[in-house]
Amino acid sequence: DAGVIQSPRHEVTEMGQEVTLRCKPISGHNSLFWYRQTMMRGLELLIYFNNNVPIDDSGMPEDRFSAKMPNASFSTLKIQPSEPRDSAVYFCASSQIQGRYTFGSGTRLTVV
Amino acid sequence: QKEVEQDPGPLSVPEGAIVSLNCTYSNSAFQYFMWYRQYSRKGPELLMYTYSSGNKEDGRFTAQVDKSSKYISLFIRDSQPSDSATYLCAIRAYSGGGADGLTFGKGTHLIIQP
Numbered sequence: 001d002a003g004v005i006q007s008p009r010h011e012v013t014e015m016g017q018e019v020t021l022r023c024k025p026i027s028g029h030n031s032l033f034w035y036r037q038t039m040m041r042g043l044e045l046l047i048y049f050n051n052n053v054p055i056d057d058s059g060m061p062e063d064r065f066s067a068k069m070p071n072a073s074f075s076t077l078k079i080q081p082s083e084p085r086d087s088a089v090y091f092c093a094s095s096q097i098q099g100r101y102t103f104g105s106g107t108r109l110t111v112v
Numbered sequence: 113q114k115e116v117e118q119d120p121g122p123l124s125v126p127e128g129a130i131v132s133l134n135c136t137y138s139n140s141a142f143q144y145f146m147w148y149r150q151y152s153r154k155g156p157e158l159l160m161y162t163y164s165s166g167n168k169e170d171g172r173f174t175a176q177v178d179k180s181s182k183y184i185s186l187f188i189r190d191s192q193p194s195d196s197a198t199y200l201c202a203i204r205a206y207s208g209g210g211a212d213g214l215t216f217g218k219g220t221h222l223i224i225q226p
């Protein structure tokens with residue numbers, strides 16, 4: 001089992017550019033979560049999906065953020081346009097049993 | 113008041129000591145309690161999972177929940193340098209259906225000195 005796979009591991013982009021983060025959940029897990037981690041705010045839930053359907057996106061900070069899950073094996077988180085305050089580590093996690101998450105290694109985003 | 117409060121540390125103890133990590137929460141609807149461990153530049157990994165008051169033991173780790181006080185603890189016995197990491201508590205309410213997002217504490221940075 002390769003675990004939850006996120007790409008890219010690191011992303012440096014200029015303010016105003018579009019950023020797309022990718023996630024492949026563990027096969028058979030029916031829930032997928034996107035979190036953002038910063039020193040100031042810790043881990044914040046952005047959005048989650050059950051069976052590919054978005055359930056709660058109330059944590060998405062602004063309309064600049066969007067997420068999709070076109071099938072059970074792939075999800076994207078897009079930021080357009082990006083801003084320096086979006087700099088953070090973005091984690092994807094998947095789960096088959098409530099509360100038992102498996103996290104990916106994260107994408108470290110730096111917007112300059 | 114934040115939903116979950118956790119002292120960020122750092123907490124530094126000598127190898128072999130007993131470590132106590134704690135969180136408090138404000139919402140009595142929370143019924144499931146977890147501890148995740150996060151090594152530097154890695155994603156969090158599940159360490160302990162419990163849904164009732166009392167103690168749950170797994171090797172050197174013991175999770176303790178006191179719902180009346182809204183207080184959860186993680187104890188590490190015979191601490192090792194490899195235990196050095198950030199420990200995050202996580203909680204959720206019972207939804208009765210599909211998975212819900214967890215609410216995490218900010219994490220306590222633990223350092224075990226050899």
